Amino acid sequence: MSVENREPTILYCNCSYAKVVPGEVKREVLRQLSASGRSFESVADLCEMSAKRDPALPQLMQQPDLRIAACYPRAVKWLCSAAGTKLSDDAQVINMRTLTADDVISQLFSQDTAGAVNQDPKTDTVATLERNENPT
Numbered sequence: 852m853s854v855e856n857r858e859p860t861i862l863y864c865n866c867s868y869a870k871v872v873p874g875e876v877k878r879e880v881l882r883q884l885s886a887s888g889r890s891f892e893s894v895a896d897l898c899e900m901s902a903k904r905d906p907a908l909p910q911l912m913q914q915p916d917l918r919i920a921a922c923y924p925r926a927v928k929w930l931c932s933a934a935g936t937k938l939s940d941d942a943q944v945i946n947m948r949t950l951t952a953d954d955v956i957s958q959l960f961s962q963d964t965a966g967a968v969n970q971d972p973k974t975d976t977v978a979t980l981e982r983n984e985n986p987t
Contacts (some may be wrong), residue, residue: 860914861891864921872947879952901930909936919943
């Protein structure tokens with residue numbers, strides 16, 4: 852399969868411990884992912900994986916065309932950093948804290964891979980985070 856036709860790698864975080872993502876959004880996203888027939892990875896909690904420096908985390912975060920249904924992009928990036936790994940450059944983080952389940956699914960399955968998902972400066976941006984981490 853060529854790179855252009857490859858489906859994105861989808862990672863779903865159930866946010867089992869912090870419980871910061873609305874339960875109805877998590878349940879509906881997981882239901883729609885399961886019903887879609889598409890392959891996806893599901894983890895109980897990215898925060899826990901980071902805290903425990905789970906060896907699976909670097910492998911998950913470096914998947915090609917990675918789309919992560921979790922919370923704020925900055926939080927996911929910080930979790931990776933805390934665990935000593937890096938989020939892949941083309942990863943897209945879809946914020947289940949601020950979006951509806953249908954919007955999350957739409958962005959997970961979107962064929963448009965130009966730019967990162969959920970890059971609204973009012974809600975959270977990786978670009979802002981990177982500017983703050985690397986002042987010029």
